[in-house]
Amino acid sequence: MAGDTLAPAKINLFLHVGAPGADGYHPICSLMVFADAGDRVTLHEGDALAVKVRGPFAGQLTGEGDNLVLRAARALLAEARGPQVPKAFILDKRLPVAAGLGGGSSDAGAALRLMREDMTPRLDDAELEAVAARLGADGAACLWGRPVVAEGRGERLSPAPGLPILEAVLVNPGVSVSTPAVYGAFDAASVFGDVEPPTLPEAFESVEEVAGWLATTRNDLEAAAVALAPEIGDVLATLSDEPEALIARMSGSGATCFALCQSEVEAETLAERIMAMKPDWWVQRCRLGGPWT
Ligand SMILES: C[C@](O)(CO)[C@H](O)COP(=O)(O)OP(=O)(O)OC[C@H]1O[C@@H](n2ccc(N)nc2=O)[C@H](O)[C@@H]1O
Ligand SMILES: Nc1ncnc2c1ncn2[C@@H]1O[C@H](COP(=O)(O)OP(=O)(O)OP(=O)(O)O)[C@@H](O)[C@H]1O
Incomplete structure (x- = not known):
């Protein structure tokens, strides 16, 4: 079959x-x-x-x-x-x-x-x-x-708590970063995070609320990944400068970063602008949530 x-x-x-x-x-x-x-x-x-x-x-x-x-x-x-x-x-x-x-x-x-x-x-x-x-x-x-x-x-x-479907743009500057190398750089800096689960709201009403709440959280591997691949810093700075990005952050051990947007139209506008500015970067507009399968 x-x-x-x-x-x-x-x-x-x-x-x-x-x-x-x-x-x-x-x-x-x-x-x-x-x-x-x-x-x-x-x-x-x-x-x-x-x-x-x-x-x-x-x-x-x-x-x-x-x-x-x-x-x-x-x-x-x-x-x-x-x-x-x-x-x-x-x-x-x-x-x-x-x-x-x-x-x-x-x-x-x-x-x-x-x-x-x-x-x-x-x-x-x-x-x-x-x-x-x-x-x-x-x-x-x-x-x-x-x-x-x-x-x-x-x-x-x-x-996970009730999350709305999140309109997003994913951006990768075209560098591969090894997960063990990023964890290694994280250890070398000796600045460890608190892994007690933060208090999550039972549900979020809007993407703005999600972005506001996420701003109180972190990606603890971001600094280590940026040290290994400074292009990630360029992606974060570029996304953060754009009015459509409610929040910009790296995913996992990088180098891909995401921005959350208020609507599909805003995400499309942001994706098109980044593609025009940085034709070598991988840019993908998408919706976050799941399961999609
Ligand atoms: C960065 C994340 O993707 C975040 O979701 C994960 O923590 C890593 O997940 P993954 O790529 O599936 O990780 P694995 O393939 O199992 O491990 C790759 C390497 O990452 C490091 N590793 C991974 C997970 C973890 N909790 N601690 C670690 O230190 C280890 O050095 C390991 O050798
Ligand atoms: N089907 C596959 N797709 C991607 N990588 C694969 C696959 N099979 C083996 N690999 C190897 O696994 C490693 C991790 O690749 P992957 O794309 O899953 O990384 P990642 O997105 O950084 O993962 P994570 O977010 O879980 O750390 C790479 O070194 C790659 O060579």
């Missing part, structure tokens, strides 16, 4: 990061939402487990064997009870790689959801989530693509 699905971009609306534990991993508290834009993963029967990558960012992925789509597929097959039909994937890579958008984790999540459809017997949601969590800290959150507050290393999920 064939199928295809969106692997949505993940945005950390805030990301609070504490001091690392003995294993080197950091406790976090993050409000994650998902975009109606992302990669596309297609599954069909094949002679052998394989992935073909195409799309604008295919060239940034080397080594088919390391692709998170295949790592996810292998991890799921290891859990399968009974013989399974070989799967072939097509990955349309529309998100920049190592960009703070959780693209690899979201691709893995999409592959797991698609494969589970065809399994007999099927793994349940908790079993699928356990497989996703083993693939990376963002794995569990990116499996379902619904707004969540993530704690622990990122695997402890609770439902």
